[in-house]
Amino acid sequence: MAEASILVTPPDRFSGIRTRAESDRRRRRLVAIVCAAVAVATLAALVLTGLPETVGSRAWHYSLDRLTRHAVAIVLVAMAVGVSTVLFQTVTGNRILTPALMGFDSLYLLIQTMFVFFMVPRPEAIAGGLISGGLSGFLGQTALMVVASTALYLWLLGGRRTDIHLLLLVGVVFGVFFRSISSFFQRLLDPAAYLQVQDAMFASFRGVQLDVLVACGLIVAAGLVVVAALGRRLDVMLLGRDPAVALGVNHRRVTIVVLVVVSFLVSASTALIGPVMFFGLIVANAAYALLGTTLHRFTLPVASLLGVIALAGGEMVLGALGVESALSIVIEFVGGLLFLFLLLTNRAR
C-alpha cells in the first residue's frame, strides 16, 4: 500500500513532506465523506419529495416502490459511468476521452434501431416489451453492445499509440456514421415501431423493471470486482506505458481487461436508461479537481458519488422547473462546454 503511493507521488518523499502528504490524505478523505453524505441526502430528498402525504396508503407504497427503483437505477448508472470513464481515461492516458465520445451513444441508438427493425417486425411483439424494459431485451442489447464496443475499442486503442485528437475525431465521425445508418433504418419502420426507438433516444430513469435492475446490478458488481482485483496496477498504469512495464505491469493485458470492463459497464448503463453522452467527462474531471489526485481508490468512488449527486439533483431541479426530460440536453451543454475548455486550455494531454 505504502510503496505504491510513493511511486505515484514521488516528490512527497523528499521535501516537505510527511505533514503535507498527511494533510492531503486527510483532505481527500474529507472530500469523499462529504460527497457520500451529499449523495445520500440528495437521493433521500428525491425519494421523499416524490412520496404522497398519507403514509402507509396504497399510493404511498406504490410510489415508494417506484421511487426506490428510480434511486437504485441512478446509483447503478452513476457507478457504471463514473468508474468506466475514470478507467477509460487511465488506460488512454487522457482526460478528455470518454466512451461516449467514441461514438458510443450512436452505436446504442443503432443497435436499438436494428433490434426494432429485425427482431420485432410485428406490432404484437412490440407490445410485449422486448425493446424497452424487458429482461431479455436488456440482456440482448447489453450483449450486442459489449461485442460491438469491445471490437471498436480494441481496434482503435489496443494497437499502437496514435494521435489522441485523431482518435477522438474518428470516434466522433463514427458517431455521425452510426446515426446516419440508424436514421436510414428508422425511415423504414412503421410509426408504432418508430415510437419505440424514439423513446430510447433520451435517457430516462423512470419505469425500470426490478429484474432488469438486478441484472444490471450484477453486471456492475462483477465489473467492480475485476477493478478491485486490478488494484494498484491501475495507479501504475497512469505513469504511462514504459514506466508501467518497467515496474512489472503487463500493460497490454491490463489495457485489454480494462477496456472489456468498460464495455460491460457502459453497455449495461446505456441499455438501462439510454445514452448520457458527456456525463462521465463531467464527473471524472470534477473528481480530479476536487481531490487533487488521480489515485483510483479516491477517484473511482468520488466520481461515482458526484454522478449520483448530479443525476438525482439534476432530476429534482429540472422537475421543479417543469422540464424533466431535458436532463440529457443539459448534460450535453455543460459537458460540451467543459470539453471545449479542456481542449482550449490544452489540458488534453
Next chain:
Amino acid sequence: MTTTVLESRPRQRMPWPALGVAALVVALFASVFVGAADITVWDVLTGGLSEAHRVYLVEARLPRTAAAALAGASLAIAGLLMQLLTRNRFVEPSTAGTVESAGLGLVVVAILAPGAPIVIKMIVAMVFALAGTALFLACIRRVAVSDSFIVPLIGIMLGSVVGAVAAFLALSRDLLQMLNAWMLADFSAVLAGRYELLWLVAVLGVLAYVTADRFTVAGLGEDVATGLGLDHRTVVALGMSIVAAVAAVVVVTVGALPLLGLVVPNVVSRLVGDDARRGLPLVALLGAVTVLVCDMVGRSLPGLLAGGSAGAGEIPVGTLVGIIGGAVFLAMMLRGVRNG
C-alpha cells in the same frame, strides 16, 4: 499532404471539367426521370404527357432536381472556402458549428416571431450562422494550427453546445419535432414555390468563383497573404460571410447535409491540386452530382428493398450523405495517418 498515386504521374491528363459536366448532365437527366411517377423521356419529347404528369414534373420533379443540384454545389463550395481560410482539410460548415448556429437562429425566430416570412427567418439564421462561425474562428486562433485534428474537434463540440441550447429552447416551447425535421435534409417536401431562395446560393457561388484567387492566396497564411498585398482580414470576412449565408440558406430550405463540404473538396484537391479557381467549378459539379445521386438512391432504394411496393417511403438525402461522407472521411483520416 496529397501524396497520391496521381501526383507521381504527369498531371492533368484527365479532362476533369468535361467529365464533371458530363456527369452532371447525366445526373440531372436521371433525377428528372427516376422515381415514383413513371414519366418517360419519350412522353416528354412527343408531348404525350398526361396533365397530371406534366404538373408533377413542373411542380415537383424539376424543383427537386434543381434544389438538390444547387444545395450540393453550394455546400461543396462553402466547404472548400472554409478549408482554404482555416488551412485545415477537415473543416466544413457542419464541423465548425455553422449549421447548428443556423438551427439555433431558426428556433429563436420561431419563438420570437412565429409568423415571420421565410426571408426574415433566413436572415436571422444567417446572422446566427455568422456569429457561430466567428466564435469558431476565435476559438481556433487559440490552438496550434499544426495539429490538424483538434480544429474540427473544437468545431464539432461548439456545434453540439449550440445544438444543445437550440434543443433546450425547442423542447421548452414544443418545437423539438420541428427542429429535427428542419435539420434533416430531405427533398421530398421541395416543391415549386418552396425552394426558389436556393438560387441565391448560385449567386454566392459565382461570387466565390470571381474572388477565388484571393482565397487561394489567403490559404497561404496570414503573413504570406499580407506580404503579397492582400487584405487578409477582409478576405476572411468575405469568405466566412459566403459560407454562413450558404449554410443558412440550405438549412432553411432543405436541411443539413453533413460532411458533404468536407469530402468533395478533398477529393477534388487530390485530382487537380489546391488552386481555388481551377478547383472551384469541379467542386461545385461534384457536389451537385453527389447530392443528385444520393437523392435518387434515397428515392428508389426503399421501394426496391420492400420488393417494389409503392409507399415504402424515402430515405432522406441527409442520411445517405452522412453515411457516404462518414465512410470517406474515416478512410481519409486513417489513410492519412498511415501515409504520414
